[in-house]
Amino acid sequence: MPTTLSVPTPAGHALAASLYAPTQPTSQLPSQAVLLAPATGIGRRFYHAFAEYLAGEGYGVLSFDFQGVGDSLVGPLKSCPASLVSWGPTT
Known part of the structure; x- marks a missing residue:
């Protein structure tokens, strides 16, 4: 089972977010990690089985929901200010 996290943004x-620890003794830290960035509009739960598989192979895995998607949605969707522009970095 993953650990559920709340990651603050600037x-x-x-x-x-969900953190999947590798299925190995806790005295060993994972030497490899995977960030599962979801496809546009897809919640992190879609990747649950894949994340568990990777954890079983010894990877630490972090997946997340973008603002306005899945468990990162706060309130009604029509009131959410998230957009493709807000999901990406700005320069």
């Missing part, structure tokens, strides 16, 4: 909202 924009002031929180992203829901």
